Amino acid sequence: MATLPVKKWGNCPDPSRRMISGSWDTRRAAPAAINPPRSWPKEEKQRFLALPYTMQAYLYQREGERDRAVRKAQKEAGDARKKLAEIEGKKDAERTAA
DSSP states (O other), X not given: OBSSOOOOOTTOSOTTOOEETXXXXXXXXXXXXXXXXXXXXXXXXXXXXHSOHHHHHHHHHHHHHHHHHHHXXXXXXXXHHHHHHHXXXXXXXXXXXX
């Protein structure tokens, strides 16, 4: 199973079609399967697999965006905690030196 959804393919009107001899093949190829988001509970993963492919692709993309935003916020919070610890450490050092 592929882990990433199919994105737009140039001028192709449908990602399940392919170019044959300069024109788009009208036969439909099966789209690549999309794995449910790892963070979802087992029951929700089953519901995800029952959704139409286009909805799966959309949800997979949105979950990826959400995951990146959460990781970014966690990194920023960690950096802020480190800075605060440095500032507090400097203040403690100034108090003991005075």
